[in-house]
Amino acid sequence: MKPTIYDVAKEAGVSIATVSKVINNTGKMRDSTRENVKEAMLRLNYQPSLMASALTGKGTETLGLLVPDISNPFFSEMARTIEDRAHESGMSVIMCSTDENPEKEKKYLELLQRKQVDGFIVASSFQDKNLLKGLKKLRIPLVMLTQDDIGLDVTSVSVDDFKGGYEATSHLITAGHRNIAIIAENANSSKMRIYGYREAHAEHGLICSEENIFQTTASITNGKECLKEMVQKENVPTAIFACNDLIAIGVIQGAKELGLKVPEDLSIVGFDNTILATTTVPALTTVAQPITEMGNKVVDVIIEEIKEKNRGKERVLFNPQLIVRGTTTSID
Amino acid sequence: MKPTIYDVAKEAGVSIATVSKVINNTGKMRDSTRENVKEAMLRLNYQPSLMASALTGKGTETLGLLVPDISNPFFSEMARTIEDRAHESGMSVIMCSTDENPEKEKKYLELLQRKQVDGFIVASSFQDKNLLKGLKKLRIPLVMLTQDDIGLDVTSVSVDDFKGGYEATSHLITAGHRNIAIIAENANSSKMRIYGYREAHAEHGLICSEENIFQTTASITNGKECLKEMVQKENVPTAIFACNDLIAIGVIQGAKELGLKVPEDLSIVGFDNTILATTTVPALTTVAQPITEMGNKVVDVIIEEIKEKNRGKERVLFNPQLIVRGTTTSID
DNA sequence: ATGAAAGCGCTAACAT
DNA sequence: ATGTTAGCGCTTTCAT
Numbered sequence: 001m002k003p004t005i006y007d008v009a010k011e012a013g014v015s016i017a018t019v020s021k022v023i024n025n026t027g028k029m030r031d032s033t034r035e036n037v038k039e040a041m042l043r044l045n046y047q048p049s050l051m052a053s054a055l056t057g058k059g060t061e062t063l064g065l066l067v068p069d070i071s072n073p074f075f076s077e078m079a080r081t082i083e084d085r086a087h088e089s090g091m092s093v094i095m096c097s098t099d100e101n102p103e104k105e106k107k108y109l110e111l112l113q114r115k116q117v118d119g120f121i122v123a124s125s126f127q128d129k130n131l132l133k134g135l136k137k138l139r140i141p142l143v144m145l146t147q148d149d150i151g152l153d154v155t156s157v158s159v160d161d162f163k164g165g166y167e168a169t170s171h172l173i174t175a176g177h178r179n180i181a182i183i184a185e186n187a188n189s190s191k192m193r194i195y196g197y198r199e200a201h202a203e204h205g206l207i208c209s210e211e212n213i214f215q216t217t218a219s220i221t222n223g224k225e226c227l228k229e230m231v232q233k234e235n236v237p238t239a240i241f242a243c244n245d246l247i248a249i250g251v252i253q254g255a256k257e258l259g260l261k262v263p264e265d266l267s268i269v270g271f272d273n274t275i276l277a278t279t280t281v282p283a284l285t286t287v288a289q290p291i292t293e294m295g296n297k298v299v300d301v302i303i304e305e306i307k308e309k310n311r312g313k314e315r316v317l318f319n320p321q322l323i324v325r326g327t328t329t330s331i332d
Numbered sequence: 333m334k335p336t337i338y339d340v341a342k343e344a345g346v347s348i349a350t351v352s353k354v355i356n357n358t359g360k361m362r363d364s365t366r367e368n369v370k371e372a373m374l375r376l377n378y379q380p381s382l383m384a385s386a387l388t389g390k391g392t393e394t395l396g397l398l399v400p401d402i403s404n405p406f407f408s409e410m411a412r413t414i415e416d417r418a419h420e421s422g423m424s425v426i427m428c429s430t431d432e433n434p435e436k437e438k439k440y441l442e443l444l445q446r447k448q449v450d451g452f453i454v455a456s457s458f459q460d461k462n463l464l465k466g467l468k469k470l471r472i473p474l475v476m477l478t479q480d481d482i483g484l485d486v487t488s489v490s491v492d493d494f495k496g497g498y499e500a501t502s503h504l505i506t507a508g509h510r511n512i513a514i515i516a517e518n519a520n521s522s523k524m525r526i527y528g529y530r531e532a533h534a535e536h537g538l539i540c541s542e543e544n545i546f547q548t549t550a551s552i553t554n555g556k557e558c559l560k561e562m563v564q565k566e567n568v569p570t571a572i573f574a575c576n577d578l579i580a581i582g583v584i585q586g587a588k589e590l591g592l593k594v595p596e597d598l599s600i601v602g603f604d605n606t607i608l609a610t611t612t613v614p615a616l617t618t619v620a621q622p623i624t625e626m627g628n629k630v631v632d633v634i635i636e637e638i639k640e641k642n643r644g645k646e647r648v649l650f651n652p653q654l655i656v657r658g659t660t661t662s663i664d
Numbered sequence: 665a666t667g668a669a670a671g672c673g674c675t676a677a678c679a680t
Numbered sequence: 681a682t683g684t685t686a687g688c689g690c691t692t693t694c695a696t
Contacts, residue, residue, distance in 0.1 A: 002470070004689055015667045020691060029665055050446045051392070052689035054383045055672045062426070062447070070415065073607070076408035083402065083429055092443060094394070094424050097415060111424060114382045115394070138334070220610070249611050256613070275405070278552070279581050281588070281613040336673055347683045352675060359676095361681055384673035387688045 003044040012040035023048050054116060063302060064112035065095045067123045073274040075123065081295030089303055102127045119302045121145055125187045141305035145298045147188050148315055155305065157298040157316045159289040161189045164320035165196025168241045168269045168287050171322055173204050175330035177239040177267060181212040183226050184243045193243050212237060223250020231258055238331055239267035245276045248284055263329040273323055282326025290318050335376040344372035355380050386448060395634060396444035397427045399455040405606040407455065413627030414453065421635055434459045451634045453477055457519045473637035477630045479520050480647055487637065489630040489648045491621040493521045496652035497528025500573045500601045500619050503654055505536050507662035509571040509599060513544040515558050516575045525575050544569060555582020563590055570663055571599040577608045580616055595661040605655055614658025622650050
């Protein structure tokens with residue numbers, strides 16, 4: 001059997017209370033006692049049970065991370081930095097992929113609550129905001145990542161989507177493009193990117209046709225489909241701003257299949273700057289989210305909230321950065 | 333406060349034992365009682381605490397997954413299928429990236445033990461086998477994924493690396509290549525792939541020069557470096573078998589920088605068939621691991637082991653499949 | 665400085 | 681069919 005606090009107490013010839021104190025580094029006692037107990041722990045290879053201590057009201061030292069899909073490079077890269085930062089504070093992370101499916105969202109949220117995670121990080125899109133309200137009501141720490149909801153009074157860490165959309169589009173407009181399509185996701189972040197897209201047009205005195213605004217869910221296939229749809233409608237833009245790298249790659253591949261040259265016939269800008277943006281040829285011009293900074297920040301923030309339950313809610317906005325690579329060029 | 337089993341008992345007018353029985357669907361009781369209790373649970377929005385039940389000896393319904401790096405698409409894709417399959421059995425997954433660093437391996441192993449995970453899945457390379465032996469000694473369920481160690485009597489799920497290496501190399505040899513380099517990882521799986529590479533040479537009556545065998549760790553940069561090294565040594569092969577997609581992509585990019593045309597000047601075969609293999613141009617010829625099947629299997633197996641602790645250890649081998657795409661061509 | 669004991673929310677053996 | 685009760689391994693208050 002694994003040794004318990006009782007075994008250690010016996011081994012060290014003290015009471016379990018004393019052992020508990022050395023485990024938690026609390027209370028006062030003779031140095032020799034402390035050493036004595038420590039040695040006993042070592043001898044028995046004792047590991048305090050987190051279950052038991054969690055039961056007494058202490059935390060589980062576990063974070064719940066809800067993402068749409070961990071196999072999407074954007075989220076796996078984000079997850080990696082979250083994992084590392086969390087471990088620095090002795091926290092581990094349980095990850096769940098929701099597929100943006102409200103049933104799964106509910107299921108995982110409940111599951112993680114039963115596991116008594118100390119806090120939740122909810123990334124990019126959560127369909128059922130009421131579930132989140134439920135968490136708030138129970139005063140369970142929650143931070144939203146890469147999304148924020150005006151209706152929900154919750155701390156959030158995201159990139160400035162408006163600015164990102166604006167810069168991507170401006171880049172294209174400046175390069176001479178006048179017929180620019182945008183392929184967005186059905187997410188709040190995309191909504192802001194669309195506004196940025198509009199703003200860029202407005203600022204240059206251009207009007208943007210509603211027909212150039214497409215919505216889909218993030219995947220290579222859908223990106224490809226979208227482009228084909230444009231071609232069928234015989235309204236092929238000279239440039240496309242895809243609201244994430246996955247879609248952008250779909251567009252690149254679709255272009256290839258359709259015999260369109262990138263960037264000569266079609267310029268493409270992505271969003272996220274995942275590893276995928278560096279593996280295409282030509283490499284993808286994209287709007288980078290500072291994934292590492294954001295991941296670190298979101299962990300810092302959730303840990304803060306766990307420590308002092310009702311802190312003022314902040315909304316942290318990071319700056320996106322346009323990274324010009326090979327998929328965009330000027331025309332005329 | 334969150335309702336406890338006592339609250340439910342009071343609400344339903346029964347004892348906590350009865351409530352416990354309906355939670356676990358055990359014991360016998362009047363249907364009306366069961367219904368009555370269920371309604372009480374609903375009314376209070378009661379969620380049984382997994383902490384408490386874990387403390388009484390039941391499992392935590394949590395799996396520990398150790399991978400080298402969750403941000404590597406191969407592992408994130410694998411993690412995704414593991415997560416899904418685990419959830420089907422009501423298990424969640426805590427993921428940890430070890431970076432193949434023995435310190436981290438140790439740290440995470442201990443951490444997860446303290447969290448009392450019901451079992452471990454250890455993927456691709458674990459430096460310190462002794463740690464694993466420790467687990468075995470404590471009779472903690474453990475399954476190795478994408479690696480197996482002859483010395484360790486442990487269940488494993490992997491792809492047939494020998495066969496994979498053999499097929500990748502045969503494909504190249506059949507295409508007329510005679511100077512084929514292999515870039516391997518410092519892992520056991522790569523060892524078998526190298527043997528497959530040798531076997532293919534032998535079978536065709538070819539000798540393979542030791543100078544053509546390179547070892548590195550998986551990353552795009554390292555792939556690039558390796559190719560440059562070859563060029564410096566002025567021994568540029570006509571084909572390279574990279575032991576994973578990441579390295580293969582590095583080689584592709586390196587080739588581009590060096591002015592080598594793929595596949596005309598240099599054929600390249602990867603391994604894994606991750607999403608990355610589909611985003612390069614030309615798309616990467618690679619050896620596919622059946623990620624979904626493997627992920628499902630490894631979960632099934634670990635759950636079996638959790639159920640009946642000492643089962644016969646099995647070694648499951650999946651078939652790799654060569655997927656010919658654009659980075660290989662015949663010469664002469 | 666150290667220890668005794670109550671309790672955290674649950675399970676399971678044993679009573680009733 | 682239902683309830684009583686003794687743990688599970690730990691924290692924490694209150695004594696000593």
